[in-house]
Amino acid sequence: MSRVPSIGLILIFKSTTCVLMPKDRFPIWTLAIVSGGVKAVLNPLVLVVFSWDFWQAFRHTCARADAPLAVGVYYESLCPDCKNFVVDQLNVTVSRVPDLVNVTLVPWGKANVSSDDGSVHCQHGPEECWANRLHGCVAAAIDDASVRTRAVACLMAAQKTLRADGPACLQEPPLTFAPTMTLDGSQGTAEQQKQLLDDLLGVVCSTWQQRTGQTPAGCQQ
Template structure:
């Protein structure tokens, strides 16, 4: 009888704790931010340097970041591959592919955001791309990125980014184009570009990291 009572208590506590953990996880679900951008676009770089990167470094656990470098570029099929024409010239196409390959090989925002932020804050993102990778993600070789850029993988990644950009609803008509939890509106865009920290914390509603970060 005693064993039965103890087992019942254990099962009850387990069920209660499970519900609490589930509720807490739901309340603290990270904010999904998707950024459609161009590597050499001045407005995109301003947003990344002034809002996205500082906010992410402070609120990493409250955010899921998806970066899609393509923006206003155009693609034309060329046999089995694709040719890309970018708003700010061939250098931007190169930068877009470099960052697409970095995102692919570094796999998660914890690894690739420091590298991308380093590039976008540099006076010449393309010139500093290799050093940014070596400093912030030394486990991935620059040769790996360049092989991706010059090969079929980079072409495939850029085509995927083009498809994601072209499938936006509503369609993008400028960059940076920002989605919060899969939604875009002019109001969300305005708040993201002017006070992303507050927007993330107000959307996150989980407290914790936002409360602590206010004093940083």
């Protein structure tokens, strides 16, 4: 195989499939193969690696196109502007288009760590430091993105009376039936609860298939 195809191989292997799109990678391969002549075109390694590389690039490009947008929110628990954003913007967005966003909550804001004793100082005082920790625990403990965002928005709405009214934001809905199941942190509707009760394996398999497009061996009848 000539030097040009070899250089083409190096370029492909050193690039990531998510950076170069198939339409950008195709000319690289075309140049490498054409410059290398018939031997390069007929070389099994070139053909195999080209086919695999192009398929991987296409597959990853499609996956990236469908991936949710990563939204990071760096806020303070007692900040009025943060409250307005979380309640009026973030909660509404996650509620309406939960599949389009992947939200990361960072309740830190303008807090800083003292170089003298390592203590944390928050912009709105010690009470905000406590509230930031509360928000951090909530963000870490609740898996379902919609439930998590709704709980944080509730805490932000109760900003001025957080110690008194905050616990109500974190209460689980009362059980109307036992057992009650959750899937990905959500109880779902009454009909979904019935489906979980009657056929848990079926619900898990169908949900997994919808999410990944794959059918695990244990789901095959």
